[in-house]
Amino acid sequence: MSLVHLANTCSHLQNASRARLSLTSIPDTKFHLKLMLALQNSGFLSTVIRGGPMPPPPHTLLSHPSSTDETAPIEPVTNQNIASRRLWLGLKYWNSAPVIEKMELVSKPTRRIWMDVEGIRRLVLGKKSGYVKGATRPGECVYVSTDVGILEARECVERKIGGMVICRVR
Known part of the structure; x- marks a missing residue:
């Protein structure tokens, strides 16, 4: 667990929500995944999807995880592509204001x-x-x-x- 990377992630999410982005990505680590799932359970994020360097298709962001399209192949994780894995996060807004107002270590x-x-x-x-x-x-x-x-x-x-x-x- 690296708190330096988490500090970068906190400032990135804060800046992305201030910039009104609907989708952003962070490096895929086990610690980041657990924290982002906790944020999603609390209602700060709309979606958390593991993926590659390119954003996932929009239909996977809107659908329930159990009803994903089976025709789209899932890229297996190998030693060659593990460094490029990302967590794609859907940010939430309420009454034109970001739900994540401030995130700090x-x-x-x-x-x-x-x-x-x-x-x-x-x-x-x-x-x-x-x-x-x-x-x-x-x-x-x-x-x-x-x-x-x-x-x-x-x-x-x-x-x-x-x-x-x-x-x-x-």
């Missing part, structure tokens, strides 16, 4: 912030916990990397799981 590459359940509970309640400000705005989400994957802070409190605080999205 909490843990930095030089200082990773680990919290137990009580520290995460303080964040969810809007209080400061250590170096981290609490979630004070409606719709603000804080994501935590745990042993069971990347979870939103409220879900960590429900499951009583601590971990490394990754980023906040509002």
Whole structure:
């Protein structure tokens, strides 16, 4: 897990949403995929599709994943093309405003912030916990990397799981 690449991804998503792009791509890593799926589950992204250097066809973006067209061949991942694999993300907008207003890292590459359940509970309640400000705005989400994957802070409190605080999205 590289937080340097995640910092680039956070600023890229923030800039892409400000530029009103409907589709953007980021490098395909396991960590990025888990975080983007968590963002999609929270409602910040409309689609997350693994693909190559070219954008996927529009009909795959609009259809349900189980109803994809079987005639379109899926390019297998090989050692020659693994560096060109991308995650294609569909950005969302509400009333002409981007859903992702700001996305910033909490843990930095030089200082990773680990919290137990009580520290995460303080964040969810809007209080400061250590170096981290609490979630004070409606719709603000804080994501935590745990042993069971990347979870939103409220879900960590429900499951009583601590971990490394990754980023906040509002």
